[in-house]
Amino acid sequence: MTPKTNIAALQQAAGQSLIVGFDGTEMSSQLSSLLVCIQPAGVVLFARNIISPQQTYELLQACRKLIKIPAFLCVDLEGGLVDRLRKAIAPAPSPAAVFATSDRKLFRRHGRIIGEECHVVGFNVDFAPVSDLAFDASRSVMSTRVVSPDPKQTIIYVREFLKGLSAARVLGCGKHFPGLGEGRLDSHTHLPVIEKSWKRLWAEDLMPYRTLRREYPIIMVSHAAYPAVTKAKIPASKSKKWITDVLRKRIGYRGLIASDDLEMGGALSAGPIEQATVEHIRAGGNLALICHKEEYVMKSYETLVEEAERDFKFARQLKESAKRVTTFKAKSSHLAKTSAAPTVVKMEKISRQLWEFSEQVRLETLNRQESA
Numbered sequence: 001m002t003p004k005t006n007i008a009a010l011q012q013a014a015g016q017s018l019i020v021g022f023d024g025t026e027m028s029s030q031l032s033s034l035l036v037c038i039q040p041a042g043v044v045l046f047a048r049n050i051i052s053p054q055q056t057y058e059l060l061q062a063c064r065k066l067i068k069i070p071a072f073l074c075v076d077l078e079g080g081l082v083d084r085l086r087k088a089i090a091p092a093p094s095p096a097a098v099f100a101t102s103d104r105k106l107f108r109r110h111g112r113i114i115g116e117e118c119h120v121v122g123f124n125v126d127f128a129p130v131s132d133l134a135f136d137a138s139r140s141v142m143s144t145r146v147v148s149p150d151p152k153q154t155i156i157y158v159r160e161f162l163k164g165l166s167a168a169r170v171l172g173c174g175k176h177f178p179g180l181g182e183g184r185l186d187s188h189t190h191l192p193v194i195e196k197s198w199k200r201l202w203a204e205d206l207m208p209y210r211t212l213r214r215e216y217p218i219i220m221v222s223h224a225a226y227p228a229v230t231k232a233k234i235p236a237s238k239s240k241k242w243i244t245d246v247l248r249k250r251i252g253y254r255g256l257i258a259s260d261d262l263e264m265g266g267a268l269s270a271g272p273i274e275q276a277t278v279e280h281i282r283a284g285g286n287l288a289l290i291c292h293k294e295e296y297v298m299k300s301y302e303t304l305v306e307e308a309e310r311d312f313k314f315a316r317q318l319k320e321s322a323k324r325v326t327t328f329k330a331k332s333s334h335l336a337k338t339s340a341a342p343t344v345v346k347m348e349k350i351s352r353q354l355w356e357f358s359e360q361v362r363l364e365t366l367n368r369q370e371s372a
Helices: 004-015 029-038 053-066 095-099 104-120 136-145 151-167 198-203 207-211 240-250 273-282 294-310 312-331 344-371
Strands: 018-020 042-045 072-075 077-079 173-177 218-221 256-259 288-290
Touching (some): 018 029, 018 294, 029 294, 053 072, 095 151, 095 344, 104 344, 173 207, 273 288, 288 294
Parallel strands (some): 018 042, 018 288, 173 218
């Protein structure tokens, strides 16, 4: 029989392995029970959860108060196509639009203003910037979310954006490792199979991760398959080869490793979500994102604990991974303090800054086009 103290440790480790999403725009008894029960590493909000700055702040604070260990309060806010706060505050320009200015100061300003937007309503993690390369193959899928087919140019934008986020006290996240630039299918609904050699991946798609390995607080792993590397059509999010052998050992990355949303079709193509969650941790991941259904969250949490009770090796790995998460949190100044509630004056200022920045980006791009 497993000692109760050990079960409690496994339960805490399982919770600290999950970042969870949910329905609704305010705290409910159902959501409260879920958060108290599993004590997740964090929560992630989407447009469905966001009405206004004040409401968003209050929802995040309600979540934070129920979680004993400082929580990751997360959002996807890249600007352009992926902008969860566009209706609540104001739209931010896309990465491609900002990159078109060729102005590094504007790249950093992009990260800074998006970071300030996140921080003012209570977020401390932004799952951005996209670090995929803008190849023709993925143009219909990635569109304006990516900036350049040249990895060196992508690195310049990503580095400045991350510095801007950090200046606003928000943690950034590089995605989608090892790269969706050659993916012709959308991993939200399908499993992209990227037939690209290891040599080309290392020289191109992996260059941002190799170069910025000390600058990414979090790296998000994709649900694409790379059979030339793994010899199987397995999503990278479940691949020990990609997560442990390449990202941890060969590249030497020491930050946190998260999966993309495990409710996506690319992740579920090879089995149920609770299996995908276990496989992500077993492959060397630290944070499994389950972004919508409570039943998926609970099933994954319970399965992590059950698998750890059954498999001593996995239990040790789960606890070591959770320790990495909690140690990271303890060292992160961005999680130490929460922002004050957003005021009308603050929100007017942010909205004005976003509009002025968008205009500056538009005019800079026009000037470059006219002088070309």
